[in-house]
Each structure stands twice: as structure tokens, then as C-alpha cells.
Amino acid sequence: xxxxxxxxxxxxxxxxxxxxxxxxxxxxxxxxxxxxxxxxxxxxxxxxxxxxxxxxxxxxxxxxxxxxxxxxxxxxxxxxxxxxxxxxxxxxxxxxxxxxxxxxxxxxxxxxxxxxxxxxxxxxxxxxxxxxxxxxxxxxxxxxxxxxxxxxxxxxxxxxxxxxxxxxxxxxxxxxxxxxxxxxxxxxxxxxxxxxxxxxxxxxxxxxxxxxxxxxxxxxxxxxxxxxxxxxxxxxxxxxxxxxxxxxxxxxxxxxxxxxxxxxxxxxxxxxxxxxxxxxxxxxxxxxxxxxxxxxxxxxxxxxxxxxxxxxxxxxxxxxxxxxxxxxxxxxxxxxxxxxxxxxxxxxxxxxxxxxxxxxxxxxxxxxxxxxxxxxxxxxxxxxxxxxxxxxxxxxxxxxxxxxxxxxxxxxxxxxxxxxxxxxxxxxxxxxxxxxxxxxxxxxxxxxxxxxxxxxxxxxxxxxxxxxxxxxxxxxxxxxxxxxxxxxxxxxxxxxxxxxxxxxxxxxxxxxxxxxxxxxxxxxxxxxxxxxxxxxxxxxxxxxxxxxxxxxxxxxxxxxxxxxxxxxxxxx
Numbered sequence: 001x002x003x004x005x006x007x008x009x010x011x012x013x014x015x016x017x018x019x020x021x022x023x024x025x026x027x028x029x030x031x032x033x034x035x036x037x038x039x040x041x042x043x044x045x046x047x048x049x050x051x052x053x054x055x056x057x058x059x060x061x062x063x064x065x066x067x068x069x070x071x072x073x074x075x076x077x078x079x080x081x082x083x084x085x086x087x088x089x090x091x092x093x094x095x096x097x098x099x100x101x102x103x104x105x106x107x108x109x110x111x112x113x114x115x116x117x118x119x120x121x122x123x124x125x126x127x128x129x130x131x132x133x134x135x136x137x138x139x140x141x142x143x144x145x146x147x148x149x150x151x152x153x154x155x156x157x158x159x160x161x162x163x164x165x166x167x168x169x170x171x172x173x174x175x176x177x178x179x180x181x182x183x184x185x186x187x188x189x190x191x192x193x194x195x196x197x198x199x200x201x202x203x204x205x206x207x208x209x210x211x212x213x214x215x216x217x218x219x220x221x222x223x224x225x226x227x228x229x230x231x232x233x234x235x236x237x238x239x240x241x242x243x244x245x246x247x248x249x250x251x252x253x254x255x256x257x258x259x260x261x262x263x264x265x266x267x268x269x270x271x272x273x274x275x276x277x278x279x280x281x282x283x284x285x286x287x288x289x290x291x292x293x294x295x296x297x298x299x300x301x302x303x304x305x306x307x308x309x310x311x312x313x314x315x316x317x318x319x320x321x322x323x324x325x326x327x328x329x330x331x332x333x334x335x336x337x338x339x340x341x342x343x344x345x346x347x348x349x350x351x352x353x354x355x356x357x358x359x360x361x362x363x364x365x366x367x368x369x370x371x372x373x374x375x376x377x378x379x380x381x382x383x384x385x386x387x388x389x390x391x392x393x394x395x396x397x398x399x400x401x402x403x404x405x406x407x408x409x410x411x412x413x414x415x416x417x418x419x420x421x422x423x424x425x426x427x428x429x430x431x432x433x434x435x436x437x438x439x440x441x442x443x444x445x446x447x448x449x450x451x452x453x454x455x456x457x458x459x460x461x462x463x464x465x466x467x468x469x470x471x472x473x474x475x476x477x478x479x480x481x482x483x484x485x486x487x488x489x490x491x492x493x494x495x496x497x498x499x500x501x502x503x504x505x506x507x508x509x510x511x512x513x514x515x516x517x518x519x520x521x522x523x524x525x526x527x528x529x530x531x532x533x534x535x536x537x538x539x540x541x542x543x544x545x546x547x548x549x550x551x552x553x554x555x556x557x558x559x560x561x562x563x564x565x566x567x568x569x570x571x572x
Contacts, residue, residue: 024062031389032548033063037109039547040066042132044119044151045096046073047140050082050527051167053099054536055136057085059543060103066111067103068132071096072118082529119147129154134547136539139166139444141451145412152177152409161546164409165539166444169522170562171515172535173444175572176542176553178406183302183318185393186550189400196338196399197231197289199238200249205357210235213350222271229346229354230281234289237263237282249290260286278345293334302403303329317386321394322401324372328365336365336395366395407556410572411448413487413494421494424572428488428508436511437559437568443515446484450476453483477520484512518563531562538567 018025025033041064043052049071056067075090075098083099090098096114104112115122122128129135129151137151148164155162159179166173202210213228214236220228238249241259250259260283267279295303303326306319329335339362341355370391377385394401410416416424427438488508522528538558545553557570 021063028544028548028550032544032550035548036063036544037065039064039133040068040131041134041136041543042129043067043069043071043136043138044122045069045071045138045140046119046142047138048079048082048527049138049140050529051165051172051532051536051539052136052138053083053085053103054533055163055165055539055543056103056536057106058537058540060106060110060112062544063107063109064547066113068113068115069096069100070115070117070119070122071099072116072121082527082532084529120144123147123150129160130158132160134161134163134543136163136165136543139164139448143451145448145452148409148411152411156180156408162409163539163543164411165535166447167527167532167535168444168447169518169526169528170531171440171443171518172531172560172562173441173557174535174539174542175409175557176406176546177409178404178546178553178556180406181305182404182406182546183322184402184404184549184552185318185390185397187397187400187402188551189397194338194340194397194400195289195342196293196335197341198293198334198337199231199234199289200292201334202235203361205361206235209354209357222268224347225268226271226273226276226278227345227347227350228278229350230278230285230344231289232354233263233266233278233282234285237266238290250286251292256286256290259290281344295329295335296399298402299399302326302401305403315380317390318394320373320376320382320386321369321391324369324376325394325398327372328369335398336369337362338396339363340396362396366392369395402552404553404555407572411445413445413449413490416491416494418494420572421491425492427570428491429504437561437570439508439511440515440559440561441557441570441572442484442487443480443512443519445487446480446512446516447519449483449487450479453479477516480516480520481509481513484516485509528562531560534562535560 014022021033028036036059041056041059043049043056045052052069056064056069059067071094073095075086075093075095077091079086079095080088080091085099085102086095087098087102094114094116096116100112100114104110135151135155137148152162154160155177156179161179161182162177164175164177198206210232213232217225217228217236237259241262242249245255250256263279263283263286267276269275302322306322306326309315309319309323325336337358339359341351341358344351346354370388373386373391376382407420410420428442485505488505538560542553542558545551554569555571557572558567559570560567
């Protein structure tokens with residue numbers, strides 16, 4: 001009796017989580033989503049801090065795993081007008097508890113933890129910050145520079161990213177403090193820029209395929225002639241060119257134009273189309289596809305550091321893979337092949353065969369690098385091996401890997417390093433554009449200095465509970481201007497630069513004055529919900545980049561001008 005055919009198993013549909021997060025999974029994939037779900041974000045807040053709450057909102061929706069809000073205050077009437085995650089029933093209750101309660105309603109998969117303590121008291125525990133993977137510190141008129149410095153130092157010593165955020169009136173700013181070495185493997189470059197066809201360094205299988213397809217090119221029918229893949233045409237005509245140019249490919253622009261004309265002259269024009277699309281594709285690819293491969297400067301820096309780092313029992317996966325790829329590059333003269341092919345005019349079976357040739361070479365490169373990594377792991381007696389998918393991701397995007405050098409937050413102008421002071425002073429002198437973001441950044445430094453001076457003058461009288469400048473009185477414009485002028489003077493002195501005449505200093509202060517007036521008008525720290533909501537979205541976007549280690553975050557300061565409706569990035 002003949003066996004009955006088995007019914008094929010039903011296709012597995014997407015899980016509930018995949019349906020819920022479908023769109024964002026297309027952006028940062030399952031690995032990025034896992035990183036989000038494993039993160040624990042800490043919000044340090046001593047003012048209404050709506051910008052911090054809005055940042056959390058935009059992290060809770062995509063599924064951040066855990067968050068904690070540290071806030072000592074009870075909900076006041078002023079909070080109800082700017083914090084949309086409070087209700088009339090929240091009045092008089094702990095602000096951290098109430099905010100957490102309504103934020104968590106956005107996504108039941110996220111855990112929120114309120115802590116009703118002052119930031120200063122919270123930091124008294126030496127292990128208070130140990131369990132957090134990223135910290136948001138919202139600037140406040142009541143903040144202590146000592147507390148901010150303690151958080152900054154802890155983050156530097158433990159390689160924890162720190163975001164420092166201002167939102168006052170119509171202006172806002174945030175700075176990112178990343179670890180000294182912060183690698184990003186999956187930078188999501190433009191697909192057009194990632195093509196590596198390796199036409200100047202063809203391997204045997206590719207060379208054999210080219211010779212097979214072009215052995216009698218002129219005798220092919222019009223249909224077959226018009227469907228030869230363009231990169232095979234490029235390889236064939238490269239052979240012809242090199243035979244008449246001492247074995248050298250076209251390198252200069254003039255030679256590439258001649259080579260392009262050669263390709264165009266080989267196309268058949270006596271057909272209904274009046275030309276051949278594959279030859280047009282080949283001609284168009286000459287300038288971008290026939291370049292001698294070179295090592296990007298950023299990757300060369302990574303390779304140099306990976307090679308010279310002192311051996312460790314358990315080095316980070318990134319440095320282990322980087323060292324293996326560096327040795328591979330030194331031996332082969334090329335990076336591992338990504339293996340991706342662009343679309344092109346070709347017959348399906350030819351394209352599939354060509355695709356397999358590239359994928360096979362890419363897999364072979366990955367296997368060779370993996371062997372090198374396993375050998376290094378044995379020498380180092382490493383407990384946990386690097387996962388194959390991590391090695392593969394690094395190999396495929398090796399040319400676009402970035403190593404970001406984090407900088408310590410600049411919140412005390414008295415400790416500014418000379419190189420950063422020099423760069424800032426030069427920007428201040430050269431930057432006479434009224435639309436520049438730099439005056440806003442300097443104004444926020446002046447704001448912090450003014451608040452720190454105010455708190456210092458009050459501490460001797462009330463060391464436990466300081467007056468709240470935001471709710472009790474406005475901020476003096478005169479004091480803001482005084483501190484702004486002091487900051488500018490110190491920047492120029494620390495940078496070994498100088499303002500040649502008094503008029504230049506006056507011009508710089510005049511550019512600062514409108515921003516200082518807005519900060520003073522905003523009652524020394526008052527937030528506008530629409531500004532804080534917008535900037536909260538901007539901060540959350542950068543947090544996701546940092547947590548997932550995908551895409552490239554801003555370097556390292558971003559300023560938003562709500563009057564001009566524009567933002568700017570400053571490297572300070």
C-alpha cells in the first residue's frame with residue numbers, strides 16, 4: 001500500500017511581540033529590540049522635568065525593559081499644566097509615583113519604579129547607580145554640581161552612557177557622555193555606498209564565471225548579449241584594457257572616461273531599443289566600481305588599537321573580532337567581502353549563479369576570520385566564545401564600523417581641557433551667524449553657573465532643603481549676563497586664545513543676550529510642554545541609538561531653538 005503524502009506543516013505566523021513591534025523591528029531588528037528590553041533607564045529629576053518624562057514616554061512605547069524615576073517632590077499645581085502624565089487626582093501625591101503609574105499604562109510590558117528621594121540622598125548609597133544601563137539627568141535650578149559630577153564620574157568609570165538635558169522656555173539642549181571607546185558595528189550606511197564588487201581583485205570563481213560568459217561575446221544573440229550582467233562586462237573589458245596598458249586598470253579620471261567610452265562603443269545599437277541596458281549599467285558603474293580599495297581612516301584607527309591593546313583574559317568581543325579582521329586584512333590586502341549584489345539586467349539563472357559566487361566568497365571570508373577568533377580565544381582561555389552572528393555582522397559591515405570617542409560632560413567651565421577650550425574659543429570668534437546654536441549652549445552654561453552660585457549662597461543656611469528658584473522667583477538677567485561674560489573669558493584663557501579687542505567680546509555677548517532674556521523670562525527653569533515633548537522625542541531617538549548600538553548618535557551636543565524652529569549639533 002502506497003504511503004499517503006504528509007500534509008506540510010502550517011507556516012508559523014508572526015508572534016504577538018513581532019506584530020506589536022513590527023515597524024521598529026524593521027529599523028533595528030531583533031537584536032536591537034532585545035537590547036532595548038534588557039536596558040534599565042534611570043531618570044534623575046529635581047524639577048518638573050517634563051523633558052525627562054517625555055523622553056521616557058518615547059522609550060516606553062517601543063518597549064524599553066525597565067525605568068526608574070528619582071524625584072523627591074509632590075505634585076504641585078504648576079505640574080498639572082505641563083506634565084500630561086498627571087491628573088487632578090495626583091495633586092499632593094508623590095510625583096515619581098504618579099508619573100510612573102500613568103507612564104506604565106502606555107506599555108504593560110515595561111516595568112517602572114518610582115523613588116521618592118532627593119538626588120543627593122539617592123546618591124549617598126555608593127551602589128545606587130550600579131544596576132542602570134543608561135542615565136538621564138535633567139538640569140534643574142536646584143541641582144547640585146557635586147551630584148552631577150558624582151554621576152558623571154561614575155558613568156565614566158563604569159562605561160555607562162549619560163544624557164544631560166536642559167529645557168527652559170523656548171530653548172533646549174542635551175549633551176551625551178559616552179564611554180571613552182564606544183564602538184558601533186551596525187551603522188546602517190546608505191546601501192548604495194556599501195557595494196563592494198571587488199572587480200579589481202577578482203577571485204578564481206568570479207574570474208572563471210566571467211570567462212565562461214564572455215568567451216564568445218560577439219557571437220551571442222541580441223537577447224543573450226543584452227542580458228550579460230554588467231559587472232561581468234566590466235571584468236571582461238578590464239582584461240582588454242589591461243592588455244594594452246601594461247596590466248594596469250584605469251585609475252585617473254581621464255582614463256576612466258576613456259574606459260567608459262570603450263564600454264559604450266561595444267553596445268549594440270541596431271535593435272528595437274536602440275541600445276542595451278546592461279551596457280548602460282556598466283558604463284554608469286565605472287567611476288564608483290573601479291576604485292582601488294582603501295582602508296577607511298576610522299577603521300585603520302580601530303585596527304591599530306586592536307593590534308596594540310594589551311592581552312586580556314577576557315577582552316570585549318568587539319576588540320577580539322577587530323583584531324582578527326585586522327590580521328585578515330594584513331594577509332589578504334582586503335576586508336572580508338560583504339557578499340551583497342546590486343540589482344542588474346540579467347537572466348535569472350545568471351544572476352543567481354553570480355549571487356552564489358559572491359555569497360560563497362563572503363562565507364569563506366567569515367569562516368577564516370572565525371577560525372582566527374577561535375584560536376585567539378583558546379590562547380586567552382576565554383570562557384564565552386563570540387557568537388557567530390556577531391562575527392558575521394562585523395564582517396559584513398566592517399568598512400562602516402565606527403569607534404566613537406566619548407567626552408566628559410562640560411558643565412564646569414573651570415575644568416575645561418585646553419583643547420576643548422581652544423576649539424570653543426575659535427568657534428566663538430568665527431561664528432557670527434545669527435542662526436548659530438553656539439550662543440544657546442553658552443547661555444545654558446551661564447544658567448548652570450548662576451544656579452550653582454545661588455545654591456552655594458543658600459547652602460550654609462539650609463543644607464537639607466534648598467529654596468526652589470523655579471517656583472518662587474525669576475532668574476536675574478543681570479546675573480546670567482555676568483556669568484556668561486565670565487564663562488567666555490575663561491574659555492579664551494583656558495584655550496590660550498584671546499579676544500583682540502573689547503568690541504569682539506561685546507559682539508559675542510550681544511548674540512547671547514536674546515537667549516539669556518528668554519531663560520530669565522521663563523522663571524529660571526520653567527518648561528513649555530510642546531518644547532519638552534519635541535526634545536524628549538529627539539533625546540529618546542539618541543538613547544535608542546546608544547542602547548541598541550545601531551546608527552550613529554549626535555556628536556556630542558544638540559541644541560534646539562524653539563523660536564527659530566531649528567536644531568544644531570555641536571562637538572564641544
